[in-house]
Amino acid sequence: MLTKSLNITRGIVFAFIRNCHNKSSCTDSATIKHELELTRNRKKPPGGSRFLKDKNNIYLFNAWDNVQWDEEQEKAAKEKVEQNSEVTLSEDRLKDLDINADKHWDAFYDIHQNRFFKDRHWLFTEFPELAPDYTAAPERVYPNENDNTTSQIEKPTDQNIGAKRLIFEIGCGVGNTIFPILQYSTDPNLFIYGCDFSSKAIEIMQQNELYDTKRCNVFVLDATCDTWNVPFEENTLDIIVLIFVLSAIDPSKMQTVIKNIHKYLKPGGLVVFRDYGLYDLAQLRFKKGRCISDNFYARGDNTKVYFFTQEEVSKLFKDAGFLEEQNLIDRRLQVNRGKMLTMYRVWIQGKYRKPL
Numbered sequence: 591m592l593t594k595s596l597n598i599t600r601g602i603v604f605a606f607i608r609n610c611h612n613k614s615s616c617t618d619s620a621t622i623k624h625e626l627e628l629t630r631n632r633k634k635p636p637g638g639s640r641f642l643k644d645k646n647n648i649y650l651f652n653a654w655d656n657v658q659w660d661e662e663q664e665k666a667a668k669e670k671v672e673q674n675s676e677v678t679l680s681e682d683r684l685k686d687l688d689i690n691a692d693k694h695w696d697a698f699y700d701i702h703q704n705r706f707f708k709d710r711h712w713l714f715t716e717f718p719e720l721a722p723d724y725t726a727a728p729e730r731v732y733p734n735e736n737d738n739t740t741s742q743i744e745k746p747t748d749q750n751i752g753a754k755r756l757i758f759e760i761g762c763g764v765g766n767t768i769f770p771i772l773q774y775s776t777d778p779n780l781f782i783y784g785c786d787f788s789s790k791a792i793e794i795m796q797q798n799e800l801y802d803t804k805r806c807n808v809f810v811l812d813a814t815c816d817t818w819n820v821p822f823e824e825n826t827l828d829i830i831v832l833i834f835v836l837s838a839i840d841p842s843k844m845q846t847v848i849k850n851i852h853k854y855l856k857p858g859g860l861v862v863f864r865d866y867g868l869y870d871l872a873q874l875r876f877k878k879g880r881c882i883s884d885n886f887y888a889r890g891d892n893t894k895v896y897f898f899t900q901e902e903v904s905k906l907f908k909d910a911g912f913l914e915e916q917n918l919i920d921r922r923l924q925v926n927r928g929k930m931l932t933m934y935r936v937w938i939q940g941k942y943r944k945p946l
């Protein structure tokens with residue numbers, strides 16, 4: 591197995607060197623091999639990130655972390671968005687997208703069942719707070735040291751040993767976040783709640799063999815409702831998880847969701863947030879005619895998606911009374927080496943705490 595992967599690596603290096611032959615801009619083979627060794631043997635921690643220092647090496651790996659965008663790339667993305675931002679959807683279509691939002695997600699899960707979203711095992715690198723007892727996840731090293739909040743993880747004290755640790759995921763879908771937490775955490779005091787407004791998603795999740803009612807409870811809830819009908823009390827939750835869900839919600843309803851989150855978190859409780867950022871590949875790919883409002887679009891299957899700036903995320907939470915512990919932009923370059931394609935992903939990640 592090891593020999594096979596070494597051979598593949600060697601093949602890639604030599605193919606790359608062959609491709610570069612006679613191109614003066616290409617880095618020489620010794621430098622490429624050196625680069626490959628450096629990043630392949632990178633320690634985790636520290637240096638759990640792979641940075642593209644020389645653009646000629648782009649096809650050496652499937653992904654590069656924290657890529658910097660130059661002015662030209664930013665300008666091209668802005669122009670793309672200006673082109674696809676004209677709103678041409680009829681009033682009736684806009685009404686249907688709003689009123690039947692849950693039905694459109696039901697139809698999505700009817701087709702994809704639990705095969706679409708991958709289990710989010712990166713969760714424990716980005717949000718170690720979700721399973722503090724799982725220490726084998728690679729530690730995240732942030733480009734800006736102010737972004738690193740690992741030190742904030744609550745350690746059990748004499749007072750809270752044996753106390754329940756409650757996590758609630760909003761828009762849990764079919765369990766791609768909840769199941770990994772249950773798998774990786776062995777904390778007997780952990781209990782996870784999850785909700786989704788798609789009754790189909792909840793049904794699929796409840797039928798999964800990993801669904802254990804002694805450790806979790808998922809139910810149907812539209813998080814944009816003013817009043818939540820939930821099986822827990824106000825001021826009781828330790829962590830609320832928002833992973834690629836706020837983007838599915840109409841921007842005019844986001845503040846209601848955040849206010850209710852604030853109500854149900856305990857003082858000192860934490861929100862972990864990760865979602866699409868402005869100019870992510872998914873936004874640039876939209877054709878004209880899919881825009882609902884600024885940076886908010888309807889996909890071909892009628893599910894909706896918003897693309898956030900860091901400032902918008904910050905304002906949403908701060909206006910509801912949260913303290914900001916992290917707000918970072920994660921720019922990743924994904925590479926399809928077979929097709930020689932590059933895909934620029936942009937995600938916003940945040941951690942927000944309810945004051946004590």
Ligand SMILES: C[S@@+](CC[C@H](N)C(=O)[O-])C[C@H]1O[C@@H](n2cnc3c(N)ncnc32)[C@H](O)[C@@H]1O
Binds near residue numbers: 707
């Ligand atoms: C992009 S999926 C993400 C699913 C899951 N968080 C994950 O990361 O795999 C968005 C999910 O949010 C749910 N959703 C959208 N609007 C919602 C709302 N108003 N209330 C509750 N769930 C909602 C959808 O049904 C869908 O399951």
